Amino acid sequence: MKNFINSSDIQDYNYLLGEINKCKNGLSNSKSILKNKVLGLIFFNPSLRTRLSTQKAAINLGLKSIVMNFKDDGWQLELDDNIIMSGNKAEHIKDAAKVISQYCDVVGIRAFANLENKEIDNSDKIINSFVKHASIPVLNLESSVAHPLQALADAVTINENKNSNKPKIVLTWAPHPKPLPHAVSNSFIKMCKINNYDLTITNPKGYDLNTRITDGIEIIHDQNKAFKNADFIYAKNWSSYDDYGKVLISDNSWMVNDNKMKLTNNAYFMHCLPVRRNVVVSDSVLDSKKSLVIQQANNRTYAAQIILKELMSDEK
Amino acid sequence: MKNFINSSDIQDYNYLLGEINKCKNGLSNSKSILKNKVLGLIFFNPSLRTRLSTQKAAINLGLKSIVMNFKDDGWQLELDDNIIMSGNKAEHIKDAAKVISQYCDVVGIRAFANLENKEIDNSDKIINSFVKHASIPVLNLESSVAHPLQALADAVTINENKNSNKPKIVLTWAPHPKPLPHAVSNSFIKMCKINNYDLTITNPKGYDLNTRITDGIEIIHDQNKAFKNADFIYAKNWSSYDDYGKVLISDNSWMVNDNKMKLTNNAYFMHCLPVRRNVVVSDSVLDSKKSLVIQQANNRTYAAQIILKELMSDEK
Amino acid sequence: MKNFINSSDIQDYNYLLGEINKCKNGLSNSKSILKNKVLGLIFFNPSLRTRLSTQKAAINLGLKSIVMNFKDDGWQLELDDNIIMSGNKAEHIKDAAKVISQYCDVVGIRAFANLENKEIDNSDKIINSFVKHASIPVLNLESSVAHPLQALADAVTINENKNSNKPKIVLTWAPHPKPLPHAVSNSFIKMCKINNYDLTITNPKGYDLNTRITDGIEIIHDQNKAFKNADFIYAKNWSSYDDYGKVLISDNSWMVNDNKMKLTNNAYFMHCLPVRRNVVVSDSVLDSKKSLVIQQANNRTYAAQIILKELMSDEK
Numbered sequence: 001m002k003n004f005i006n007s008s009d010i011q012d013y014n015y016l017l018g019e020i021n022k023c024k025n026g027l028s029n030s031k032s033i034l035k036n037k038v039l040g041l042i043f044f045n046p047s048l049r050t051r052l053s054t055q056k057a058a059i060n061l062g063l064k065s066i067v068m069n070f071k072d073d074g075w076q077l078e079l080d081d082n083i084i085m086s087g088n089k090a091e092h093i094k095d096a097a098k099v100i101s102q103y104c105d106v107v108g109i110r111a112f113a114n115l116e117n118k119e120i121d122n123s124d125k126i127i128n129s130f131v132k133h134a135s136i137p138v139l140n141l142e143s144s145v146a147h148p149l150q151a152l153a154d155a156v157t158i159n160e161n162k163n164s165n166k167p168k169i170v171l172t173w174a175p176h177p178k179p180l181p182h183a184v185s186n187s188f189i190k191m192c193k194i195n196n197y198d199l200t201i202t203n204p205k206g207y208d209l210n211t212r213i214t215d216g217i218e219i220i221h222d223q224n225k226a227f228k229n230a231d232f233i234y235a236k237n238w239s240s241y242d243d244y245g246k247v248l249i250s251d252n253s254w255m256v257n258d259n260k261m262k263l264t265n266n267a268y269f270m271h272c273l274p275v276r277r278n279v280v281v282s283d284s285v286l287d288s289k290k291s292l293v294i295q296q297a298n299n300r301t302y303a304a305q306i307i308l309k310e311l312m313s314d315e316k
Numbered sequence: 317m318k319n320f321i322n323s324s325d326i327q328d329y330n331y332l333l334g335e336i337n338k339c340k341n342g343l344s345n346s347k348s349i350l351k352n353k354v355l356g357l358i359f360f361n362p363s364l365r366t367r368l369s370t371q372k373a374a375i376n377l378g379l380k381s382i383v384m385n386f387k388d389d390g391w392q393l394e395l396d397d398n399i400i401m402s403g404n405k406a407e408h409i410k411d412a413a414k415v416i417s418q419y420c421d422v423v424g425i426r427a428f429a430n431l432e433n434k435e436i437d438n439s440d441k442i443i444n445s446f447v448k449h450a451s452i453p454v455l456n457l458e459s460s461v462a463h464p465l466q467a468l469a470d471a472v473t474i475n476e477n478k479n480s481n482k483p484k485i486v487l488t489w490a491p492h493p494k495p496l497p498h499a500v501s502n503s504f505i506k507m508c509k510i511n512n513y514d515l516t517i518t519n520p521k522g523y524d525l526n527t528r529i530t531d532g533i534e535i536i537h538d539q540n541k542a543f544k545n546a547d548f549i550y551a552k553n554w555s556s557y558d559d560y561g562k563v564l565i566s567d568n569s570w571m572v573n574d575n576k577m578k579l580t581n582n583a584y585f586m587h588c589l590p591v592r593r594n595v596v597v598s599d600s601v602l603d604s605k606k607s608l609v610i611q612q613a614n615n616r617t618y619a620a621q622i623i624l625k626e627l628m629s630d631e632k
Numbered sequence: 633m634k635n636f637i638n639s640s641d642i643q644d645y646n647y648l649l650g651e652i653n654k655c656k657n658g659l660s661n662s663k664s665i666l667k668n669k670v671l672g673l674i675f676f677n678p679s680l681r682t683r684l685s686t687q688k689a690a691i692n693l694g695l696k697s698i699v700m701n702f703k704d705d706g707w708q709l710e711l712d713d714n715i716i717m718s719g720n721k722a723e724h725i726k727d728a729a730k731v732i733s734q735y736c737d738v739v740g741i742r743a744f745a746n747l748e749n750k751e752i753d754n755s756d757k758i759i760n761s762f763v764k765h766a767s768i769p770v771l772n773l774e775s776s777v778a779h780p781l782q783a784l785a786d787a788v789t790i791n792e793n794k795n796s797n798k799p800k801i802v803l804t805w806a807p808h809p810k811p812l813p814h815a816v817s818n819s820f821i822k823m824c825k826i827n828n829y830d831l832t833i834t835n836p837k838g839y840d841l842n843t844r845i846t847d848g849i850e851i852i853h854d855q856n857k858a859f860k861n862a863d864f865i866y867a868k869n870w871s872s873y874d875d876y877g878k879v880l881i882s883d884n885s886w887m888v889n890d891n892k893m894k895l896t897n898n899a900y901f902m903h904c905l906p907v908r909r910n911v912v913v914s915d916s917v918l919d920s921k922k923s924l925v926i927q928q929a930n931n932r933t934y935a936a937q938i939i940l941k942e943l944m945s946d947e948k
Binding site for chain 3: 096098
């Protein structure tokens with residue numbers, strides 16, 4: 001694996017799920033291999049789970065982490081080429097990427113969508129500039145359009161809890177007071193496709209995701225109907241993709257609650273966190289025994305660990 | 317020791333003082349035991365001594381630290397239960413505490429009093445929510461009402477400098493331009509009580525501390541009288557507890573200076589730092605040979621080290 | 633070496649260049665010596681290269697780094713003596729320096745010039761206060777008036793690329809929209825003097841640097857003339873020193889571009905980064921094969937590594 005930018009960078013999910021299982025059970029040891037290597041973690045946006053789980057993964061591997069919150073610790077980066085840099089951006093991303101490559105052996109980048117311009121967000125400039133200009137492997141810690149480490153942790157969690165070979169998984173839109181990016185949903189859908197999971201998407205009209213992502217997946221605009229016989233409910237808010245970055249619904253009619261969960265096949269509840277309690281999902285569902293959210297968070301460590309190992313093993 | 321939230325969590329001060337003495341003299345080795353463990357350090361407020369000394373303690377123990385400044389690196393946490401989280405708080409503290417427990421083996425929390433609402437501050441919600449919801453030991457790096465690591469370092473410093481079995485210790489209020497929390501004073505008093513030290517408190521009228529803390533300790537409102545025959549002067553500002561969070565006095569009549577120190581039994585001067593020079597204490601006293609402030613700061617490392625070791629040894 | 637504050641703290645450049653060469657070729661091993669030691673990195677200003685390269689150097693040496701962004705993680709420091717600290721500064725730098733010395737074995741300080749008061753900037757108060765009050769070696773990560781680690785990395789880069797024993801080096805002023813400090817230029821000039829390089833400075837009238845720094849070096853106010861036969865062009869903006877901190881020129885007549893480079897002896901191009909593309913230098917020059925900027929950035933690691941080793945070996 002050269003870089004890990006998208007769920008489709010994983011060529012063999014089953015192999016990775018097996019490796020992650022070995023990790024979790026202490027049957028994998030790559031500490032000595034990586035112990036003089038450096039992981040750069042570059043955050044353009046806030047982070048809790050990603051920040052801690054990736055550092056924990058590095059510690060498990062013997063990798064040293066250097067963390068930089070780019071906006072606070074550094075300065076603004078120019079993303080466009082052929083620009084006279086006389087404004088407020090002190091450094092070009094191509095130079096930053098080359099320089100960071102001098103000090104690190106692998107670099108993780110978190111850079112959210114701005115939700116102001118669909119075309120710019122879809123071009124995913126920050127992470128793609130790193131891929132283009134860095135001379136070290138690049139790890140996506142959530143970009144404008146993808147969060148493949150979350151999707152891999154979700155795959156591990158589904159794999160650990162499924163009761164049948166082909167469980168019914170429902171990705172449901174849920175309310176949120178602020179407009180949110182599409183990265184988590186995009187990667188979850190891609191991961192389900194690659195693993196050939198039985199996925200249904202349910203969201204209000206006006207909230208259909210990028211059709212290039214959802215192509216081939218059934219979208220049902222009636223949440224109650226979609227929930228029927230579901231084995232896993234994966235809740236996530238996203239802002240409108242058509243009316244880009246907008247919040248169109250402010251009521252709680254799409255919140256996941258006990259009544260809706262009763263329509264399912266005693267489904268597990270999943271969410272990537274952070275979650276707005278009693279907005280996205282009721283306390284009762286989130287705190288129930290069927291809630292897998294903490295297990296998902298825990299699996300982030302092992303997803304990061306196995307991907308870092310893959311990225312670094314290609315470097316040797 | 318399950319958690320270290322309050323000075324009273326220490327059951328045997330003498331044992332700990334002995335262990336700290338071994339630490340400082342290089343006679344203690346627990347490096348190999350903890351070397352694959354992770355200490356999370358979560359700061360909701362600024363820090364110099366606590367930030368560096370706790371990381372230094374972790375290095376001494378072979379523990380890996382992951383530091384997070386929650387407000388800058390993350391987002392605001394909801395502290396109340398049964399809330400519809402539609403405001404500006406992105407995650408509930410109970411979820412954050414559970415998630416952090418997935419990545420760390422012990423977590424330190426710094427969360428100051430806001431000094432706006434006495435009842436809220438006294439409930440010490442942030443650290444107590446971590447104690448309630450985290451599945452790992454919780455270390456208090458200064459909460460609304462307690463700073464027991466500082467008090468332990470103070471105990472070590474007193475122990476290293478006392479000339480008699482029962483030295484006279486005076487905790488004196490001192491001026492400060494801004495309202496400050498009560499945590500350091502509270503923990504110092506508790507520590508003195510547990511160790512059965514001969515403690516007197518002196519502060520202006522209107523500045524009496526929480527009577528549940530000061531119960532049994534003489535409070536003298538005449539600073540000169542209180543200083544007589546003192547072996548240790550411990551200076552600290554705190555805002556009014558009765559007129560909660562208010563600054564009632566803005567003159568320098570209570571500043572510790574040479575004339576006041578002359579009333580003592582050639583006393584040592586102590587302060588937890590940071591200190592406002594020539595407001596809380598004169599340069600002359602702070603820079604004198606009797607000033608123990610740097611030794612106190614140094615002992616923070618060993619206090620943190622021995623408490624971390626205790627917390628982790630219970631985890632094994 | 634007791635501290636590294638200025639290029640003149642290096643007594644034997646040739647020895648250090650040789651040691652750095654050994655470092656880069658993996659022929660130097662000091663990991664075991666320093667593995668229980670702590671490097672404090674205190675940033676009063678943003679940093680990318682310095683932040684990452686110094687941490688990388690520490691990792692190479694087995695040193696543990698503790699990083700603190702002072703303004704965000706801490707509070708403002710009082711720099712003046714005999715002050716009644718009743719304003720917005722919570723701690724005196726002398727106390728901070730003494731305290732940090734309790735937790736670290738060596739401390740690096742970054743504190744830029746404010747460019748508001750020449751006398752204050754020239755006194756370089758923050759780093760000099762650390763030198764005065766810290767009990768551990770102090771490493772300059774760029775102060776008001778000097779950036780000797782950059783100059784050492786520049787010396788390594790020149791040494792690795794020179795084709796003759798005494799190459800012609802031209803330090804050229806270049807445009808920039810914002811006023812910048814003089815530290816990089818000062819240290820580059822000092823380093824060239826110590827190494828007896830053939831240095832010429834070229835800058836517009838009104839932009840002559842501190843004559844105590846430039847004493848003995850030819851200053852040419854005609855950039856084209858200065859570039860003739862140059863083997864190395866080192867571009868850097870600085871604000872006016874006479875009209876202190878001011879930007880006097882806002883056109884691009886002094887930008888380094890292909891036409892100007894054609895006047896040279898097929899010169900290498902150098903810059904410390906970050907660089908404003910098409911303001912300081914054209915894309916074509918910066919991206920050409922003669923550009924050494926990434927190599928300079930890479931050499932920052934080895935410059936820091938060898939200086940840290942020198943500072944720590946004096947400590948043993």
